[in-house]
Every structure is written in structure tokens, then in C-alpha cells.
Amino acid sequence: MTSPGAVLAVVPTLGERTDTLGAALASIRAQEGVTTTLVVVAPPDATEARDIATEHGALIVDDPKRGLSAAVNVGIDAAKDESYFSWIGDDDELRPDGLRTLVDLIEDESAVVAFGACEYMAGDNRVFAVSRAGDWATRVLAWGPDLIPQPASLTRLDALRAAGPFDEKLRFVMDLDMFLRLRRLGRFVSTPRAVAVYRWHPDALTVANRGASIAEAEMVKRRHLPPRLRPVACVWQVPVRLAINVVSSQLSRRARRTQP
Numbered sequence: 001m002t003s004p005g006a007v008l009a010v011v012p013t014l015g016e017r018t019d020t021l022g023a024a025l026a027s028i029r030a031q032e033g034v035t036t037t038l039v040v041v042a043p044p045d046a047t048e049a050r051d052i053a054t055e056h057g058a059l060i061v062d063d064p065k066r067g068l069s070a071a072v073n074v075g076i077d078a079a080k081d082e083s084y085f086s087w088i089g090d091d092d093e094l095r096p097d098g099l100r101t102l103v104d105l106i107e108d109e110s111a112v113v114a115f116g117a118c119e120y121m122a123g124d125n126r127v128f129a130v131s132r133a134g135d136w137a138t139r140v141l142a143w144g145p146d147l148i149p150q151p152a153s154l155t156r157l158d159a160l161r162a163a164g165p166f167d168e169k170l171r172f173v174m175d176l177d178m179f180l181r182l183r184r185l186g187r188f189v190s191t192p193r194a195v196a197v198y199r200w201h202p203d204a205l206t207v208a209n210r211g212a213s214i215a216e217a218e219m220v221k222r223r224h225l226p227p228r229l230r231p232v233a234c235v236w237q238v239p240v241r242l243a244i245n246v247v248s249s250q251l252s253r254r255a256r257r258t259q260p
Contacts, residue, residue, distance in 0.1 A: 001010075003136060005034055005035060005083060005084075005103050005107075005260035006034070006036070006037065006081065006082040006083055006084070007031075007034055007035070007036045007037070007082060007083070007084045007085070007099050007103065007154070008036075008037050008039065008075075008076070008078070008079045008082040008084065008085045008086070008088055008157065009028045009036050009037065009039065009086050009087070009088070009099075010037070010039045010040075010041065010072055010076065010078075010085070010086070010087040010101070011025060011028070011039070011040050011041070011053075011075075011087065011088060011089070011090055012040075012041040012051035012068060012071035012072055012075060012087070012089070012090070012256075013040060013041070013042050013046065013049050013090035013091075014042075014043060014046065014062070014063070015042055015043060015045075015046025015047075015048060015049035015050075016258055017091050017211045018048045018049055018052060020090060020091040020199065021049055021050050021052050021053075021090045021091075022055075022056070023093055024089070024091065024092055024093055025038065025040070025052065025053065025058060026056060026087060027055040027094040027095075027096075027197075028056075028088075028094055028099075029056055029057070030094075030096050031094060031098065031099045031100065032096060032100060033097070033098045033100040034100045034103050036099065037059070037078075037079070037080065038056065038057065038058040038059065039058060039059045039061055039075045039078045039084055040053035040058040040059070040060050040061070041060075041061045041062075041063050041071040041074055041075045042060060042061075042062070042063055043062070043063045043065065043114035044062050044063075046063075047123075047235075048242065049090075054204050058157040059078055061075060061077075061078055062074075066168055066198050067168060068171070068172060068174065069165075069166040069167055069168040069169075069170055069174040070166075070168045072087055072166050072174070073165045073166050073168070073200030073246070075087065076157075076160065076165070078129075082157055083156065083157060084102075084103060084106070084154050084155065084156060085154070085155045085156075085157045085158060085160050085223040086099065086102075086153065086154050086155070087150070087256060088150075088151040088196065089151065089198075089199075090123045091199040092149070092151040092196060092197060092198055092199060093121075093151075093196065093197040093199075094195065094196050095119075095194055095195050095196060097137065097195075097196070098116070098152070098195035098196055099154065101116060101150075101191060101193055101195050101197075102114045102115070102116060102191075102195060103154065105190075106154055106156065106189065107258075109187065110186075110187070110188040111156075111186060111187040111188060112155065112156050112159040112182050112185050112186030112187065112188070113148075113153060113154070113155050113156075113159075113179065113182055113183075113186075113187075113188045113189070114153070114154045114188070114189050114190070114191070115137070115148050115149065115152050115153040115154070115188070115190050115191075115195075116151040116191045116192070116193050116194060116195035116196070117130055117143075117149075117152065117188065117191070117193060117194040117195065118130070118131045118134040118149030118151055118194065118195070118196045118197065118198050119131075119137075119196070119197045119198070120197075120199075120200045121197045121198065121199050121200065122199075122200060123199070126128050127197070128200075130194060130199075131147065131149050131152075132192055132194075133148075133190075134192060135188075135189075135190055135221075136192045138183070140199060141179060141180060141183065141223060141234075142183075142221060142225065143221060143225075144184055146173065146175070146176040146179070146204055146217065148175075148179055148188075149196065149198060150175040151196035151197070151198050152194075152195045152198075152214070154195035155178075155182065156186075156238055159182055159185050159186060160178075160182070162201060163178060163181040163182050163184055163185060164181065166178055170216060170220065171212070171216065172213035172216045172217070173213060173216050173217045173220050174190050176217055176218045176220055177223070177224075180220070180221070180224045181224075196238065196241040218233070218237050221233070237244055
């Protein structure tokens with residue numbers, strides 16, 4: 001039996017960002033109007049990170065050391081009777097009423113995924129941009145850039161289980177692959193309200209490996225296309241790739257300008 005409105009919040013960490021992990025966990029604990037189960041997935045030898053997780057009352061699960069997708073999957077396996085699922089990085093944060101906003105939205109609209117706007121924050125904690133694609137993000141998901149911000153999203157756990165686990169072969173766009181699978185199961189709804197913060201810095205996985213991330217995203221989107229469209233996918237992949245590179249470069253420049 002599920003607990004209405006309860007959220008399973010998973011935070012995978014390698015224990016290398018202990019300077020931001022505490023803030024990430026505190027942002028989940030600060031959520032009001034919603035019950036949260038906080039799960040931290042960390043390597044057994046990440047002593048400082050595990051101590052921080054304990055301080056925030058998190059359930060700690062050992063990282064299986066098979067990559068990010070596997071870490072998120074074992075976090076999901078720790079679910080009990082929660083209705084919804086959310087995961088953020090160890091340097092991301094939720095806004096104080098973020099989960100309540102998304103729970104209300106997903107319940108009111110009977111959707112499988114709800115997402116909101118996501119603020120981009122530089123290393124000095126200053127917000128320098130906001131991702132607010134709204135419903136347009138769902139419309140272009142199959143062929144364009146992935147504009148659904150993972151930290152600002154909430155998914156029904158029963159739909160997630162129906163879609164299957166995160167693909168452990170994927171290194172960068174496991175969230176895109178999951179969104180494409182979930183889209184077959186129900187509606188996506190959005191709000192322009194900022195519900196989460198993504199920390200933009202040079203060593204972020206997708207930022208530091210932009211070329212490999214784009215290539216992996218193109219592969220994932222191609223395999224979700226109808227077979228008759230796969231041979232012509234390059235027609236839109238080239239301009240989409242260019243647009244992603246341009247926007248990413250602009251965001252990196254804006255982030256650098258905020259540094260003292």
C-alpha cells in the first residue's frame with residue numbers, strides 16, 4: 001500500500017563533493033507539506049559523505065560501483081510505500097516548496113511526471129540563469145534537446161517501475177532515456193515556478209563531457225524513434241547538436257562571469 005504524497009528522494013554521491021552534499025540533503029529535509037524518505041547512495045569508503053548523510057537522517061545504501069544509473073537504481077530499490085520519486089545530484093538543491101509544488105501538480109493533473117523551472121547556480125552560489133521550457137520540453141523530447149531538468153522533476157513510482165530500471169549502460173543521458181519510456185505511459189505536466197537548483201561547474205558530468213553526452217543522447221533518441229524515421233534522424237540531429245553547443249557555451253560564459 002502506498003503512502004499518498006510521500007516522496008522517495010535519492011541522492012547518489014561518490015563522496016567527492018562533501019562541500020555541497022550537506023546543502024543538497026538539507027534542501028530535501030527542508031521540504032514542507034510533504035513526507036520524504038531520504039536515501040543517500042555512497043561508496044562504503046566515503047566516510048565523510050556517509051557521516052553527513054547520517055547527520056541529515058538519511059538511509060544510506062552502498063554504491064554498487066557500476067555507474068550513476070546503477071546508483072540511482074539501488075536507491076529506488078530502497079523504496080517502501082512512497083508514491084513518488086525524485087533524485088538530485090550531490091551538488092543540486094531543491095527550493096523549499098519544490099516537492100509540494102510538484103506533488104500538487106502531478107496529483108491534480110493525474111500525470112506520470114511533473115516538472116518545474118530549474119535555476120542554474122555558479123560555484124559562488126549565485127543564480128545566473130533559469131531553465132523554464134515548460135510544456136515545450138515535452139513536445140521536443142523525442143527529437144530535440146532534453147529540456148526537462150532532472151533535479152526539478154517528480155515521477156510516479158508505479159510508472160517508474162512499469163518503465164523498468166535506469167539503463168546502466170548509459171553514462172550521461174539515463175534521465176532522457178527514462179523520460180522517453182515514461183512518456184509512453186502517461187502525461188507530463190509542468191509549472192513555470194522554480195522548484196530546484198542545478199549547480200553549473202566545469203567538472204559536472206555532462207558539462208565536462210559535452211561531446212560524448214550529445215552523442216549518447218542522439219543514440220538514445222534514435223532508438224526510441226519509429227524504425228522508418230531512424231535513417232533520416234541526422235536531418236534534425238545536426239542543428240540540434242549545434243544549438244546545444246551554443247547554449248552550453250553561453251551558460252558556461254555566464255557562470256564564469258559570476259565568479260569574483
